[in-house]
Amino acid sequence: MANFCVTGGTGFIAAYLVKRLLEDGHCVRTTVRDPGDVEKVGFLWELSGAKERLKIMKADLMVEGSFDEAVQGVDGVFHTASPVLVPYDENIKATLIDPCINGTLNVLRSCSKSSSLKRVVLTSSCSSIRYRDDVQQVSPLNESHWSDPEYCKRNNLWYAYAKTIAEKEAWKLAKENGIDLVVVNPSFVVGPLLARQPTSTLLMILSVVKGQTYY
Numbered sequence: 001m002a003n004f005c006v007t008g009g010t011g012f013i014a015a016y017l018v019k020r021l022l023e024d025g026h027c028v029r030t031t032v033r034d035p036g037d038v039e040k041v042g043f044l045w046e047l048s049g050a051k052e053r054l055k056i057m058k059a060d061l062m063v064e065g066s067f068d069e070a071v072q073g074v075d076g077v078f079h080t081a082s083p084v085l086v087p088y089d090e091n092i093k094a095t096l097i098d099p100c101i102n103g104t105l106n107v108l109r110s111c112s113k114s115s116s117l118k119r120v121v122l123t124s125s126c127s128s129i130r131y132r133d134d135v136q137q138v139s140p141l142n143e144s145h146w147s148d149p150e151y152c153k154r155n156n157l158w159y160a161y162a163k164t165i166a167e168k169e170a171w172k173l174a175k176e177n178g179i180d181l182v183v184v185n186p187s188f189v190v191g192p193l194l195a196r197q198p199t200s201t202l203l204m205i206l207s208v209v210k211g212q213t214y215y
């Protein structure tokens with residue numbers, strides 16, 4: 001069976017990817033920021049096949065080369081790790097924009113050093129497609145459309161801004177380095193939690209109820 005790396009294993013989408021890959025009999029490495037945080041990563045060890053075929057590795061989007069070891073020797077990488085829901089304040093560049101953009105490039109640079117790697121699947125977002133002044137005129141939107149970074153800036157849409165730039169830069173780096181890249185652009189992914197702690201989409205729903213603002 002194949003070997004896969006899923007970045008950000010504590011995340012909602014990543015956890016389902018890890019679960020499915022293990023169920024299909026594959027060997028899985030997943031990266032988290034703190035493998036020793038039992039509260040956060042403990043549920044991953046309880047997945048079927050985890051004890052035999054799962055490896056949890058430490059990696060941080062903001063540390064250059066952090067993903068080198070995790071992607072070395074694997075057949076495929078699912079890059080899902082990204083800040084999603086952070087409070088909108090003066091730290092937005094450090095908490096959201098830089099980890100999203102530089103983190104994606106960091107992971108792809110690690111991928112470009114892996115001789116075994118066949119494909120990278122990047123979880124971008126519909127936010128990198130739909131924010132533009134002419135959205136009414138050009139709809140329905142498809143993979144040729146991009147959000148306009150200037151529109152995002154004008155409207156404080158920093159998550160959309162970061163995801164748009166991150167995806168564009170990812171395509172560029174993949175092309176330059178001969179990486180077979182596939183990008184998916186989901187809208188709102190929510191369902192039963194695998195993790196014990198609520199992940200971003202559930203927190204987003206809660207924030208509506210609690211009257212908090214997130215970007």
Ligand SMILES: NC(=O)c1ccc[n+]([C@@H]2O[C@H](COP(=O)([O-])OP(=O)(O)OC[C@H]3O[C@@H](n4cnc5c(N)ncnc54)[C@H](OP(=O)(O)O)[C@@H]3O)[C@@H](O)[C@H]2O)c1
Pocket residue numbers: 007008009010011012013014032033034040059060061062079080081082083084085099103123124125126163185186187188189190199200201
């Ligand atoms: N869920 C959706 O509706 C949706 C829709 C469109 C696109 N997406 C995209 O799909 C991907 C996964 O989304 P999700 O909802 O599953 O996310 P999530 O549940 O919020 O999980 C995000 C993951 O990213 C990790 N992360 C954040 N900052 C990091 C850093 N600096 N270094 C390493 N890891 C870091 C988090 O780790 P910690 O546990 O350490 O914080 C967590 O594991 C994201 O790229 C998101 O933009 C999601």
